[in-house]
Amino acid sequence: MQKHLQESETKQVxxxxxxxxxxxxxxxxxxxxxxxxAVDAKHKLIIAKAVTQDGxxxxxxxxxxxxxxxxxxxxxxxx
Numbered sequence: 001m002q003k004h005l006q007e008s009e010t011k012q013v014x015x016x017x018x019x020x021x022x023x024x025x026x027x028x029x030x031x032x033x034x035x036x037x038a039v040d041a042k043h044k045l046i047i048a049k050a051v052t053q054d055g056x057x058x059x060x061x062x063x064x065x066x067x068x069x070x071x072x073x074x075x076x077x078x079x
Contacts, residue, residue: 023055
């Protein structure tokens with residue numbers, strides 16, 4: 001594990017899930033992923049998804065809207 005950490009550009013490694021990163025949310029820190037989905041309200045279907053290692057959602061909102069608009073071929077979405 002120490003060798004893997006030294007050879008990689010990351011500063012943290014999870015023994016259970018190597019791709020997971022420490023995320024801080026609501027005062028808690030845990031190893032995991034940041035997952036977002038966009039759902040079609042009429043049909044209750046997931047139309048877009050994204051998984052990142054970034055704990056901050058502020059930069060994730062517009063890319064999710066863009067992805068949903070592309071999939072639905074619509075620029076008139078309520079988000």
